[in-house]
Each structure stands twice: as C-alpha cells, then as structure tokens.
Amino acid sequence: MPRAKSKAPAPAPVAPEDLTTRIILLLQEDGRMAFSTIATQLGVSEGTVRNRVRQLLDDNVISIQAEAMPGAFGYTVNTVTFLKVHPSANIDEVAAQFSDIAEVFYVVQMIGRFDLGIAAYHKSIEDYRAFLNRHCYGNDALSDLETTLNVKIHKLNTRWQVQV
Numbered sequence: 333m334p335r336a337k338s339k340a341p342a343p344a345p346v347a348p349e350d351l352t353t354r355i356i357l358l359l360q361e362d363g364r365m366a367f368s369t370i371a372t373q374l375g376v377s378e379g380t381v382r383n384r385v386r387q388l389l390d391d392n393v394i395s396i397q398a399e400a401m402p403g404a405f406g407y408t409v410n411t412v413t414f415l416k417v418h419p420s421a422n423i424d425e426v427a428a429q430f431s432d433i434a435e436v437f438y439v440v441q442m443i444g445r446f447d448l449g450i451a452a453y454h455k456s457i458e459d460y461r462a463f464l465n466r467h468c469y470g471n472d473a474l475s476d477l478e479t480t481l482n483v484k485i486h487k488l489n490t491r492w493q494v495q496v
Contacts, residue, residue: 351376355384356394363396407435407453409481411460413468414446416476423447426473433467435459446478457481 351374358370367385371378388394402408415430417423423441430450431439438451454460460481468477 351380352384352388352393355381356388359385359394359396363398402437402453406455409454409457409460410485411452411454411482412480413450413452413464414478414480415448415450415468415474416445417447418473418475421473429473430467433463435463446476 354374355370358365358373367381368378371381374381385394389396402410415426417426427439427441427448430436430448433452435454436450436452438449440449441447442449452460452463454463460479464477464479468474
C-alpha cells in the first residue's frame, strides 16, 4: 500500500506588528518574490500580503526597483565633493541645482565645516574635472569646496536592514 506523503507543518502565523517588517525583509532579499511565496513563509493569506505591500508602497515606506550598478555603464570614478554655501545664497536652491545633475546620486545637507555633500559617479578623472569646472568653480553661491576621490569601497549596502 503506497504511503501517504506527510505535509510539512504550516509556519506559525506572524504577529501583526511583525508582519510589515518581515514582508520588507523578504522583499529586500528578492524584490520579485511572489506574494504567494511570502504568504506561505509568513503563514498568512496572499491577499494579506498583497494589501500590506500596496499600503507600504502607497505610504512611501518602500519602493521596489532595479538598481543599476554604475561601473557596468562605464562610471568608474566615485567622488564626494563637500561644499560651503555662501551666506547670501539659499542652501535649498543650491542643493536643488546639484540634485538636477545626472551624475550626482546623493545630495545631503550637513552641519560642520561644510554645508552640502555631493556624491557622484563619473566616467573618468577628466569628467570629474569638467564637472567641477561646470558646477563648482566660479559658482557665486559657493564660498569653499573640498574634493575627494574614493579609491576603494569597503562596504556598499544598498539595502537598509530593518530590525525585527
């Protein structure tokens, strides 16, 4: 007589307060993970997962997107430029100007010696020099700047890990 296959025990249901965090963690592992797979792993219905993810997207808690690696497109020079904004200039306007530059991927206002930090990828050192000439040198809104060239990335985490 054939032996009946035993079904794996269902996972214990996740407490509602942990559900959001666990869904985010699973999507960080694989942003294309099927809602049915998430539901099975968490012991909830697929509809529950679908509704929770939709709410997270609508509330701007998460975004699901592909991340292009700059080096794959020839952007191998990684720089950070620190800017001191002239006291008569509007810092938000200066930040917006740098935010609109295609090769800039990070603009942050800071407290300390400099007012803004601008992180960018360039195809060459010559491209970085041209960037500085075009956007920094001679810019009346800036009173000082410091340039840096990142020579090695020791850690690059594009996924912020929420704590469960």
